[in-house]
Amino acid sequence: xxxxxxxxxxxxxLALEASEGLKESGGVGDGIVLEEYHKADDIRxxxxxxxxxxxxxxxxxxxxxxITIESQxxxxxxxxxxxxxxxxxxxxxRSLIKEEKKHSLLVVGLGNQDVTPDALGPLVAGNLxxxxxLKKEGSVISAIVPGVMAQTGMETAEIVRGIVxxxxxxxxxxxxxxxxxxxxxxxxxxxxxxxxxxxxxxxxNHRHGLTKESLGVPVLAIGVPTVVDAATIAxxxxxxxxxxxxxxxxxxxxxxxLDERLKNLFVTPKDVDETVKRISYTISEAINMAFCEGE
Numbered sequence: 520x521x522x523x524x525x526x527x528x529x530x531x532x533l534a535l536e537a538s539e540g541l542k543e544s545g546g547v548g549d550g551i552v553l554e555e556y557h558k559a560d561d562i563r564x565x566x567x568x569x570x571x572x573x574x575x576x577x578x579x580x581x582x583x584x585x586i587t588i589e590s591q592x593x594x595x596x597x598x599x600x601x602x603x604x605x606x607x608x609x610x611x612x613r614s615l616i617k618e619e620k621k622h623s624l625l626v627v628g629l630g631n632q633d634v635t636p637d638a639l640g641p642l643v644a645g646n647l648x649x650x651x652x653l654k655k656e657g658s659v660i661s662a663i664v665p666g667v668m669a670q671t672g673m674e675t676a677e678i679v680r681g682i683v684x685x686x687x688x689x690x691x692x693x694x695x696x697x698x699x700x701x702x703x704x705x706x707x708x709x710x711x712x713x714x715x716x717x718x719x720x721x722x723x724n725h726r727h728g729l730t731k732e733s734l735g736v737p738v739l740a741i742g743v744p745t746v747v748d749a750a751t752i753a754x755x756x757x758x759x760x761x762x763x764x765x766x767x768x769x770x771x772x773x774x775x776x777l778d779e780r781l782k783n784l785f786v787t788p789k790d791v792d793e794t795v796k797r798i799s800y801t802i803s804e805a806i807n808m809a810f811c812e813g814e
Contacts, residue, residue, distance in 0.1 A: 530748045532697035533710055534567045534585035537578045550574025558607050561600065563589040581730075583714035586611045593707050593798055601801045608709060608741075608805035615713045615739055616690050622658040623651065624810055625688035627679055627729065629695040629716070631667045635795060636745040636787040640664065640694040642799035643741075648807045651686075658810040661686060676727035683734050690737045693729050694802065696795075699744030705787070706794045709743055709802065716740035743798055746787045 531537055538551055550571030558564055567585045569575055575582050588607055592600035616622065628644030630637040644662040651661035665671065665678040683691065693716045699705060715730030715738035729738050 530698050531700040531744075532742060533587065533699055533704065533708065533744065534569070534578060534580045534712065535565050535587045535710070536700050536704070537580060538567050541577055551578065558588075559603065561590050561592050562604060562607060563587075564607065564611070565589070580712075581714040583712060584615065585710060585712040585714075586615070588709045588711075589704070589707055591707050593709075593801065594794060596793075596797060601797065602804070604709075605801050605804040605808060608711070608802065609808035611711050612692070612739065612741075612805060612809045615711060616692075616737060621656075622689045622810060623687070624658060624660045624806075625679075625682065625686065625691045626660060626662040626806065627675075627691060627693045628662060628664040629675060629693055631670070632664065635792045637667075637696050639696045639743055639745065639795050639799055639802075642796060643694045643803045643806075646800055646803035648811045650811060660806070660810055661688070674727050676729055676733060679729055680734060683736060688736060690739065691729065691734060692739045692741060692806065695740065695742045696746070697742040697744040698746050698748065700747065702747055704744050705747060706743060706745060706791070706798060709741065709798075712740045713737070714740070716742070741802060743795075743802075745791060745795060 535553075538553060541551070550569060551574045552566075552568040552570065554566045554568075556564055565587045567578075567587070569578055569580055569582045569585070571582070588604065588611065590600065590604055593604065616624075626644055626647060628640035628642070630640040632638045632641035641664045644664050647660055647662050649660055649662055651659040653659070663679070663682055665673075665675045668674060671678070679691070695716055697710065699708065715728055715733075717728040727733065729740075731737050
């Protein structure tokens with residue numbers, strides 16, 4: 520969108536945030552269904568269902584189901600809380616992949632393992648209980664870390680499409696780092712969606728998508744916002760000064776005032792290395808619970 524001739528875009532990969540932005544502007548229609556409940560005092564679960572083409576266009580996300588798990592405890596090294604979040608995440612993963620009782624699951628760890636805010640996918644893949652090579656009953660898991668285009672010279676979708684063709688999984692789970700528009704959701708939010716994923720879209724680096732249409736099998740996307748853009752940081756810092764303005768208008772104003780060099784700047788917390796490592800264990804444990812335990 521533009522304001523006074525200035526290109527402006529709120530950068531977020533979270534369907535919940537996009538829906539909240541529409542709600543603030545009064546633009547939420549019949550095609551967007553929001554359901555919220557609290558699993559526990561510190562775990563908030565929200566489901567956003569996008570059901571029409573108009574809603575798809577308004578939110579900027581494909582039609583489908585997006586489940587968001589939020590907990591401030593994700594920031595802390597508390598194994599008890601992380602286990603509870605893993606259990607809830609495993610439950611939600613199972614609710615979205617339900618066609619088969621026994622799965623051959625391919626987990627794709629997206630991102631660059633040499634760049635900490637982008638290393639979530641590779642770290643999750645490294646913590647999984649890999650079982651496809653073993654003779655066992657029940658669901659099996661395989662994993663791949665395809666790297667990024669600068670490392671391989673290939674689109675991630677090309678690599679994954681070839682693997683899917685050869686190994687024939689019943690479903691794919693893609694793990695990736697995301698961008699948020701609120702600093703409060705940095706490393707405290709996990710989004711699960713059943714519409715697939717476009718690697719790099721959160722920082723404006725669009726690549727071919729990993730979707731059911733492109734791969735031929737259901738694709739579940741799991742992501743955690745690890746970065747926000749400079750306009751978000753400035754907005755949070757000026758919140759009290761601009762408290763009478765609507766959120767969307769406030770961000771438009773700030774974006775218009777930013778130096779051109781800062782408009783593509785993304786920021787991450789200084790302790791992101793330890794935080795991402797902890798959250799990667801939380802996600803990998805959830806996948807292990809969902810497909811390797813109790814079958």
